[in-house]
Amino acid sequence: MKSASRSFAIPFAVCCVGVALFSVMDAAMKGLSLAIGLYNALFWRALAGSILGIVLMRATHRPWPCGTVLRLHLLRGSVVALMAGLFFWALMRLPMAEAIALSFIAPLVALYLAALLLKERIGRQAIGASVLGLIGVGIILSGRLRGNYDVDALLGAGAVLLSAILFAWNLVLQRQQAQLASPVEVACFQHLVMLTIYAIAAPFYAVLPAAHAIPLIITAAVLAFTSLATLAWAYARAEAQRLIPIEYSAFVWAALMGWLAFGERLTLATMAGAALIVAACLIAARLGRAPHIEAAIA
Template structure:
C-alpha cells in the first residue's frame, strides 16, 4: 500500500492521491457496511472514530510526503520508532509506569534513528530527503498515538466499521482543501487509485481484526517484516537501494521495541497496537 501510494503521489500529487484514495475507500466501505448490515455506532464509538481518523489523516500526510522524498525502506525503518514513543504516550495519557528497561530500550531505539539519519548527513545529500526523514519522525509520534487509540477502537467496532469510518473521517479532513487543490485524476491513474484504496481498506480491517484477538506483544514482531517488503518493493518499483546504515539502524530499533514489549506486563501490552 505504501508503494502504491508513493507511485500515485508522484503521478498526481500528494493531496489528490490522499483525497481520491479516501473517496474510493469510503465508497468501498459504505458498500460493505450495507451488504453486511453493520450497525451504526453510538456517540462514544463515533468519537473514537473521529479522533483516530483525524490523527491518521495528519499522520498519512506527513508520511506520504516523506515517501516522495526518500527510499521506501528507509521511511519504514524510521517509523519503527513509534512503539517506543507509544510507551511514553501511554504513561502520559493512560498513567502507565515506564520501567528502567523500557527507558533503556528507548535510548537504544534513538541510537538506531541516529544511525539512519547519519547516512543522510554524510557527504552530499538531498535536503528534501533529510526533511522527509524529519517528517517520518513527526508522523511516528502521531502513529504512536494512533496505536493507543486502535486497541480501544478494535474492542468496540467491527473491522469493516473501523476501515469505513477511518476513510470517511479522512475524506472529511482532506475535503477542506478541495476548493484549492482538488483535480480529477487522469484515466491512467485510476487503477492505482483503486489499488491503493483497496490495499489500505484491507490492511485496516485485517489489523483491527488481529488486534481485537491477540496481544500486541505477539503481533509487533510480525510488523517488522514490513522492512523486508519495503526493501524489495522499493527496489523493484523505484530502483531504490538499501544502505548499510539503514539496515543497522532498523535492526537496533527492532531490538529496542522487542525489549520494550517483553518488559511490559501482559495487561498493559495492548497499548502498542498498530499501521497507515
C-alpha cells in the same frame, strides 16, 4: 497450551498479511503521489475507500455506530489523516525501506505516551531501550549526512519521526477500536473521517485525476481498505503486545517493493539502524508495559 498456540496462529497469519498489504499500498501511494501530487493521492484514495466502505456496510447490514464508538472512529480517523499526510510526504523524499525503518521508533514513543496519558512510571531499562532506538535513528540519518547530504530527504526523515509519534497514539487506539467495531466498520469510518478532513481543501487543491491514474487510485484504496479490515480482525482476536512486533516485517516488504517499483537500493546504514531500533523495541516489549496499555484501553 497447544490450543492457545493454535488460536493465536490465525490472528498472527492474518496480521502478517495485513502488514504486507499495507506495504504494497505504501508503494502504490508513493507512485500515485509522485504522479498526481500528495493531496490528490490522499483525497481520491479516501473517496474511493469511502465508497467501497459504504457499499460493504450496506451489503452486510451494519448499523450506525453508537456515540462512544463513533467518537473513537472520529479520533482515530483524525490522527491517521495527519499521520498519513506526514508519512506519504516523507515517502516521496526517502527510499521506502528507510522511511519504514525510521517509523519503527513508534513503539518506543508509545512507552512515553503511556506514561503521559496513563501516568505509568518509565523504568531504567525502558530509558536504555529508548537510547538504543535513538542511536539506530542516528545511524540511519548518518547515511544522509555522510556524503549524501540532502535537505529535502532530511526534512522527509523529520516528517517520518513526527508521523511515528502519531502512529504510537494510533497503536493505543487500534486495539480499543477493533474490540468495539467490525473490521468493515473500522475501515469504512477511517476512510470517511479522512475524506471529510481532506475535503476541506478540495475547492482549492482537488484536481480530477487523469485516466491512467484511476486504476492506481482504486488499487491503493482497495489495498488500504483490505489491510485496515485485516488488521482490525487480527487485533480483535489477539493481544496488541503479541501482534505489534509483526509490524517489523514491513521493513522486508518495503525494501522489496522499493527495489521492484522504484529501483531503490538498501544501504548498510538503513539495515544497521533498523536492527538497533527493532532490538530496542523488543527490549521495551519485555518490560511488561504493553499489558498496562491493554488494560487501560480494553
